[in-house]
Amino acid sequence: MSRKADRDQIRRQNRAIILQALRRQGPMARIDLGQITQLSPATVTAITSDLLDQGLIEGIEADEPKGPQGRGRPRSMLRLNPDAACVIAIRLSVNSIEMALANFTGETFFTKRAAFNSAAADAKSFPPILIAAIRSFLEDAKLSPDKVLEIGIAAQGVVETETGLVAWSPAFSGRKIPIVQPLSEAFHADCALSNDTNMITEALHWSDPDRYSGTFAVVMLDYGVGMGLYLDDHLFSGANGTAAEFGHANHIPGGALCRCGKRGCLEAYLSDYALVRAADGLPETTSPDGIAAGQSGLATLIDRAKAGESGALQAFHQAGTVLGYGLARIVALIDPKRIVLTGAAVRAFSFMEEGMKSGLEEALVADLRQNFEIDVLPWKEDYIRRGLIAQAMERLDRGHTGETAHGRPARGSYPKEGAPA
Amino acid sequence: MSRKADRDQIRRQNRAIILQALRRQGPMARIDLGQITQLSPATVTAITSDLLDQGLIEGIEADEPKGPQGRGRPRSMLRLNPDAACVIAIRLSVNSIEMALANFTGETFFTKRAAFNSAAADAKSFPPILIAAIRSFLEDAKLSPDKVLEIGIAAQGVVETETGLVAWSPAFSGRKIPIVQPLSEAFHADCALSNDTNMITEALHWSDPDRYSGTFAVVMLDYGVGMGLYLDDHLFSGANGTAAEFGHANHIPGGALCRCGKRGCLEAYLSDYALVRAADGLPETTSPDGIAAGQSGLATLIDRAKAGESGALQAFHQAGTVLGYGLARIVALIDPKRIVLTGAAVRAFSFMEEGMKSGLEEALVADLRQNFEIDVLPWKEDYIRRGLIAQAMERLDRGHTGETAHGRPARGSYPKEGAPA
Known part of the structure; x- marks a missing residue:
């Protein structure tokens, strides 16, 4: 009985489909958005109007591809507002904390690697180290922690996604290292912990869904x-x-x-x-x-x-x-x-x-x-980061409705739970 | 882009939820149906009205449980129409074809076991043997093949659900035994082939969804x-x-x-x-x-x-x-x-x-x-049959809309594809 079809759920799903299409394909006209998503013109119009209103997307004028006469008519297109949200992707491995900041288009604009001592890292000592590393990273990037809505963390080893703990990993000497709870508390952001190879899997699906879908x-x-x-x-x-x-x-x-x-x-x-x-x-x-x-x-x-x-x-x-x-x-x-x-x-x-x-x-x-x-597949260092960002974007697109209890958020940004209004 | 939210799909899903609730819980009043399914009163009314119209459910008068005064008021209830559809569940094992007929409430009303020679059964010889066994079974049950809408078959061994073949099984000397195609052609029914243990799994979920859900x-x-x-x-x-x-x-x-x-x-x-x-x-x-x-x-x-x-x-x-x-x-x-x-x-x-x-x-x-x-769990012979029936019912509830291109079907029965109108 849990499959109750819910109007709000469908609306959010369609909204996510539109945001993902713009992230995957880049700017496009409403009519193309309709064709690619197979949503009706009325649905596309209603959802994009809301998204424009919330500042998550923006209208731009772009020249059409030139015809045989060499003339390109300017055309009204929609694109994601890069500044609407910001996510951090973190990879934890032996002695290393790799961090990346991505904007709402999914593009990485700042990265940093911090060192730590895996041999001495346990459930008590590691969370403060990680929090300090992220704070210093954000300072270097000149970004307020308020701007970060999602933090995705990948670690090697036995990772408990449900509890947000790293049960056992070569990156730590201790066991049951809490990750999600301390980060959520410190940054008031939505956090998710994953196994690192899961993020490669997500990245492959994101980059080539025709080849990497179904069961692999x-x-x-x-x-x-x-x-x-x-x-x-x-x-x-x-x-x-x-x-x-x-x-x-x-x-x-x-x-x-x-x-x-x-x-x-x-x-x-x-x-x-x-x-x-x-x-x-x-x-x-x-x-x-x-x-x-x-x-x-x-x-x-x-x-x-x-x-x-x-x-x-x-x-x-x-x-x-x-x-x-x-x-x-x-x-x-x-x-x-x-x-x-x-x-x-x-x-x-x-x-x-x-x-x-x-x-x-x-x-x-x-x-x-x-x-x-x-x-x-030849190994690429950025698979894990790309998977973390793709997953964080999907959570953003699905989870946040763009509305708070106090009404619509300020133009150009998602509302942040737990952050001062 | 394949997750397009589709109005018709939602309607069918809600319809399936209501049919399943009536099959699982037995007859009940509209108000209880709404509580159990968490669907809105308007949705329950619209869907049950269609289902009544199509003869898949029927209204009955039942006495309410007696109060302290000993008086039970008659109350209007809904229940499945047992004659609305009929399915066959077949278990193939070494030397044995076990068949069962179930009505639309999921209740088995006729069973038979036929023998065959596994050592001589291959891709060419077995399909006619199976078809003859089913025909004889339906004759014994005095049921026209037209009444059968779903046939679910479970076999031991390596079963290819997608192609409808038994790739390899101790029940056959040959390999790649076609099952789904010959039965679909012979009986114009929707057929599905499964591994036998899959059907036990389905039966456990059906009989105790609180315990057997999620990942097991x-x-x-x-x-x-x-x-x-x-x-x-x-x-x-x-x-x-x-x-x-x-x-x-x-x-x-x-x-x-x-x-x-x-x-x-x-x-x-x-x-x-x-x-x-x-x-x-x-x-x-x-x-x-x-x-x-x-x-x-x-x-x-x-x-x-x-x-x-x-x-x-x-x-x-x-x-x-x-x-x-x-x-x-x-x-x-x-x-x-x-x-x-x-x-x-x-x-x-x-x-x-x-x-x-x-x-x-x-x-x-x-x-x-x-x-x-x-x-x-102590082994029960009927687990596999119960799983086959549960799965066939789910296909019925989800797949058929109860409407044909020529309009509404005759009252009291599902339309049958491929059968004369």
Whole structure:
């Protein structure tokens, strides 16, 4: 009985569709907006009139494309007001807080990276560090905290989207690090915490919805192993927000020692330390803590494989086979149309490919092996940021109605809850 | 742009909500219908008036519950018209076609089981056998095929919901058995093919939506191993309809020989033949075809365990451990709120429980082990039928508008596409 069709809900949905079309396609005339959104002219007129009134969009005159006679008539277009809202995208990783500010068009206009000490960061010490880093970031950007309506945070590891805690992550020595509550209180903004690979998944859908829609999975091979699941046309994060923990899905009972303390996790075969451990011929039970890996370790290992060193080649081949088994389990359980492989380690994909194919074939009955494709995507640092911004914009477009209890907001800005009127 | 809010879609959704409320709760007055569905009085009046007009519901006079004075005033109630539509639910399993007829209230009023020879059934021979069985069933029920609007079919194995084929199943010797197309053509009814465990999942949600909603998984331990996934409040079947193939997700590379021909599938440790093979001390590579198992084999094995026979006890304990590992992977990937264990083999759950707990603990980092519950449900034969009927009713309620291009249908029945007017 929860699916009650609600007039206000529909209005907000249509409003979000129009805002997203303008963000995706840029300025356009009302008639084109109607064609692209398939909304009726009356609906487009009513919604854009409200949006103009609220200062979220603005009318501009733009020249039409020139005809054969070389004349372009000026035409009335609509575009998003870039200053209507501002969001912060934050990526938390080992020793690093990466921050970006985006305007209402989704464009990033200011970025900064702050350092912190992961080895000493726990539930008590980290929130004040993060808040101070954001305050200093906003000062550098000369932006009042009042202007920030959404903060999106991505972290590696086991992230509880529902409670807003990072349950466990290589970025922190402590567990259950609260993120959403302290940030909401400090900045009176709407905050959302996500797994970093979920944000890559969101970014792929946003940048190429024709290719990345329906049901697909993203695997990030990097420092650690991440996964994002897009199921039946939406990002899936499970009952507690901890789904898609591919790295800590068991591969072999009693197998290689994982950073999480368990044995046989996929991460213990696929991540940077696992590859170095295997290439150097160390026992599977060697503690990950004692292995110098990380970005530079991985880069060195790739060079060793390129130079034809057998230990490195074998390590990548074994990792490929394990990856094939892992993907086979995903195919059996999720039945994705597409699996995307990305992350720093895909630079070594050519050394893993053969192993991956044999793993898939050994693990999966032929009937299930025919219906999916694998995309190997070169890693781009800004995927996560783009996903955070896309998600924050969607929350803005859907959540805020542009009206407060005291009436319409000041022209040119969203109302901010909790902020002085 | 595909989320265009559509007036007609909303009307159909509200209509479905009202029909479902009457099916779930039985006859009720308009005012109660409004309270339960949270729809406005005007909407309830408009929709029920249409439904009365189309003969899908009918008005009755029922006595109100008696007050302290012992007087019950007659009150005007609405109820579903049981004769408005008829659906067939069919379960295909080894050598067996189980059929049931249900009326528009969802009540089963006629059932029959027909035998066929699984060992000789392939893509060419099976469809005519199934059609003949259904025709004979309808003759016995004295029902014209014209009255059947929906046919729901559940089969064990790898079922492609999207193409309507059974890709691979122990119920057939052949592969890619077409089901939906031949039945649609023969009976001019709307047909849907599902994995059998998906239908158990649907039945659980239908019978207890408070407990079985959101994100949960169902594991059926029986002849073979089945799974159903309910994710973010709907049944999930993947891009091709073959998701939730838990039984053929690999447990150990190069492990026990599975009926599918691969090695190390979960089924090769958990199903009837796997348990008998382990209990009798046969090598893991012994072909499943040569092992006498099935329902009676499983029952005998449970008796042996109850009698304290160590081979049987060890087989169940090992199966429990493997189950724990398999569930741990589900938890890591799907993050369900609840996992339901059912099927004939849960009668032996007490012999598996300890192994299952140790498997879960070995395989899963503590942070992921705290957020789900396990329900062990005694197996009921009619779960699958109830799921098929619930799903067929939902398709009926949502799909048919009760109006044809030629105007309103005859009172008391849905219009049937493809049938003579």
